[in-house]
Amino acid sequence: MTNNPISLYELNSMVAMVIEHAMPKRYWVEAEVSEARESRGHLYIELIQKDDHTHTPIARASAKCWRTSWTLIAPHFERITGTRLKAGIKIMALVHPQFHPQYGFSWIVDDINPEYTMGDMARKRQEIIAQLKQEGVFDLQKELVLPLFAQRIAVISSASAAGYGDFCNQLLTNEYRFDFHTELFAATMQGEQIENSVVNALNAINEREDEFDCVVIIRGGGATADLSGFDTLQLAENVANFPIPIITGIGHERDESILDMVAHTSVKTPTAVAAFLIENLSNTLRRIDNAQNIIYRAMAQKMQHEKMRLEQLSTAIPMLFTMVKSKEEAQLDKYLHALSQHITSKLLTETMKIELLSNRIKPAIERHLTYLQHRIDLIEQRIELVNPERLLSLGYSITYCNGKVIRNEKELKAGDEITTRVMEGEIKSIVTK
Template sequence: MITKRYSLFELNRLVRESIECEMPDEYWVEAELSECRESRGHCYMELIQKDEQTATPIAKASAKCWANKWLTIRPYFERTTGQPLHAGMKVLLQVYPQFHEAYGFSWIVNDIDPTYTIGDMARKRQEIIKKLKDEGVFDLQKELQLPLFCQHIAVISSQTAAGYGDFCNQLADNPYGFKFETQLFPAIMQGEGVEQSIIDALERIYNSDFDCVVIIRGGGATSDMSGFDTLALAENVANFPLPIITGIGHDRDESILDMVSHTRVKTPTAAAALLIDHLKVVLDTLIDSQNRITQYVQQKLSIVNYQLSTVQEAIPRLFSVVKTRQETKIDLFAQRMLTSVDRRLVSEQHRLELIDEKLKALDPTLLLKRGYSITIHNGRAVKDATTLQPGDEIETRLAKGTVKSIIKSV
């Protein structure tokens, strides 16, 4: 049998009174923010604790920081940590419990210790840096070189950022008249969308024909740098095939993105100055090389002209010596030729006389005078009677006259 009944309000009031009685103190609690938003000057947070091994949530709670406290806590926290409260951040909160009959339970935040968050942020940064170094990509950008004529620039920035305009104006108004071509790839440069927005811009640039990439952020709050301290963005930048110049922070703010980039400068105008100075160094080097080449050529021409002048003066003398030597050689050669020709003529004359004697001895007319005759058939001397046929006409040549005959038999 039911002895006592409570209305919901009565039961909730009992819970409130129990909490106020049993937990009157303030407590420092470590937690991770899963959500953080402002409304009407108040800050509303969702707290979470995850299992260290599985990352599974094992505790959740709501927390509130009323405007009268938040107006003091927020600027101090952001000034100290360099970042605003955001989802994923580890915090150390000073809280007390509050249960309201109509709105339920929540922790009321009286203070936030920024040094705890700084320590956690530093730990995360070191973990990311260690991973990048273990992967061997931390210094990859440093190994790239800006092209000599680095004038086609891909710019990642917010289209409305004052820093983007300053960057373009600085390039356009350079004192040397250098011509630069820039193309903007718009991206979110503050808030939670920074990481993916810049990665998307890099993907659009990847297959394009640029000399380098410039990531600039002029005009953003220095307290909103967390988007540049992520592993995914750092890996994309570190592995990018073009040199990346960053101008997103100030003197005391160096993000992981700055660390892995090719060159980090303070501001967008400093990035423009870097590109201008780089081109000026190239121009000065070319002018210096041109002067050195001109000087070298002039020295060589002077030496060659001197050598030619010396040779020119020596040519008449050398020619006279050579001419005398050649004339002497020609005279000796002519004398030798005449002697050789005379000897050859005598030798050939003697040989001709011997041939003439032999020819005279073989002269057929001499044989005819001795009583011999020659029989001719068809213009050839007959040496074999079997070559003749009855009826052939032959001619017999004698010392005096010829006789023609007809063959009757052979």
């Protein structure tokens, strides 16, 4: 056992001197952030490296970025990448080693290259996009049809976001006075809870999908950074497979997010979403107005056409009536003349018979004459009974169709034009039944 032990502080100081002399340079290192926290303006992070195949950690180290450096690095990093430095992202950091006798070893971060993180984020985005296309869901939302009367709106937003208030106010005060019905499904739209919070809101809406025409995901009034939560596979899959159209307006200042890509419609801001919904209804109103005008013009043309047809018919009817009347009168005169001739001929024949027999048997003739006179009277009565003029004077009528006397209703059909002769004229009718 040695008699000259050294203190732990001395030992750690020696280690610090060795590291300082052995590694005097600064090094650019690639690593994934497994933990990040800020305290009093300083950044404390844990760095890891994972195996490319098993994804298990194979290296781990602590790192610090002092306030004097972090106040310059953080704004630049967030402006370029659009996100805060947090667990799960890869960085390329300029570091130098430091071994403190009291706090031990750590890497001191002097700078961070945001372009490297951007490249890694872009690679992950492309991998997610490729997977969505491979699954066949990337364009599913685009195949949905936004209802013409999209007025029942499910809104996913932070309740306190200024963008949500602007969205509701613009719908309420639209120039057309359209009536919209919105229901808020509150969600966290900042930080690491975006994905789970929005997915939970979508699940709640999905349980009541019949109550809504579309879903609006809006974000406004918050920080411009930390929008990477909208670039996740789980959220993209939920949106892509959602059964009703989803419209996004999450206020990106950089390229569109994966959420924007898979949504039915993507616009930049909440107020732009409201304008889109108002325009959709105004387009529907214009289509209704156009259809109304087309129907009105068609009905006006039809009525004008039918009016012309009626005028033509009203002109033709008197002419047809005169022709039919003349024809029927001539036919009736013919019948009357023939009947008169027949009666005269019959009377002459019977008179001659009487004269021939009168000289033979006067009593028999007288009896026979009496008998014949009776027969003549009967015949005259019968003739009188069938005399058309007498029948007409008694209130009877004669009905003709196409010049033919109608004796049975089966001779007629609906639409036929008939002429009814009465004592003082004729009546034209159309058969309806």
